[in-house]
Amino acid sequence: MAINEAISANRQIFDAPVSLNDRINEVKTLSMTEWIEQFTQKLQQRGLRPNTLRDYRVRLKTINNTFGDKEIKKVTTKEIAEFLNSYTEQGKTATAKLIRGVLIDLFNGAIAEGHLDNNPVVPTKNPRVQIQRARLSLKEFYAIRECADPRRPSVRLGMDLAVLTGQRVGDIQRMQWQDIHDGKWWLQQEKTGMKLAIPLTLSLGAIQETFEGILNQCREQIGGEKYVFMKNKKNNPMSIRLSLGFSELREKSGLKWEGSPPSFHEIRSLSARLHSEERGKEFAQKLLGHKSANMTNKYRDSRGVNGRRFEFIFLIFGGSIESSCYYLSLSFLEFKSQFFYCFDIGLYIRRWVAP
Secondary structure (H helix, E strand, C coil), X not given: CHHHHHHHHHHHHHCCCCCHHHHHHHCCCCXXXXXXXHHHHHHHHHXXXXXXXXXXXXXXXXXXXXXXXXXXXXXXXXXXXXXXXHHHCCCCHHHHHHHXXXXXXXXXXXXXXXXXXXXXXXXXXXXXXCCCECCCCHHHHHHHHCCCCCCCHHHHHHHHHHHHHCCCHHHHHCCEHHHEECCEEEEECCCCCCEEEEXXXXXXXXXXXXXXHHHHHHHHHCCCCCECCEXXXXXXXXXXXXXXXXXXXXXXXXXXXXXXXXXXXXXXXXXXXXXXXXXXXXXXXXXXXXXXXXXXXXXXXXXXXXXXXXXXXXXXXXCCCCCCCCEEEHHHHCCCCCXXXXXXXXXXXXXXXXX
């Protein structure tokens, strides 16, 4: 009898309902792989551009390769810091900065869904990217342009359109004749979706060309039926590779820079600076398609290229400014068809070189 009662009591204990806390503790915590899959699906609802979505997926894959097996609640700030440091120690600071941004977004999404209370990425140090790529001066632009093969006009004309319109290399490569009508180039920038209508009358004194004039040269020298920079309509416009062609001409020029040499994209910065000088920074901002003036200011920053050039000229002459009586063509100073006394050059030295 006593044995039967004991068995019955044990059954009651084991068959008792599980408490709420016990049931919560038994729930399997979401893994990083599972959340990354959910987060990737949610990205589709943001209306991101294809390139942006692709970049997200690449970085999420990198994150998943490192943290995929961990439970999302067990990912620590220390682990994330070590992960980011593995990139900065290789000199990949820009990559670390981009991945950190995706990590913050990823964990913020988990907080919004109730999977986390705090974001472990926020306390980590935001990698500071040091700008290494040199700016391109107008003099250097012309020196590179002069190396172009007359039989291959695409790169030279692409450079001309880039400095005149201030547009990105991808948008220039995809330029179609059907988008040029009613006296304007009707453009939707691929990167931002910004819509622009650039008049064919647009000119730039520094290069003494008009938009329409350069387009006429493209029609005559390239002869593209659909694309401005492509003669064979069966090819992909991206196969033109203006960036690669520019790099080849840059190497051919023999010019040297401190740090990384300027790429084709630096022509956009040169355009911003030249248009700002001629028409003001507001005009440059509208032409480049920037919503923020701060972004345009980054492009307008010469990073000391003008100061270095004037200092170099002053060292050539030597001595006191007042004792110099030479004339100097301003085309050497990135201007054209004018002359300054060396005394005036000294004023520019003080303006650009003095701390």
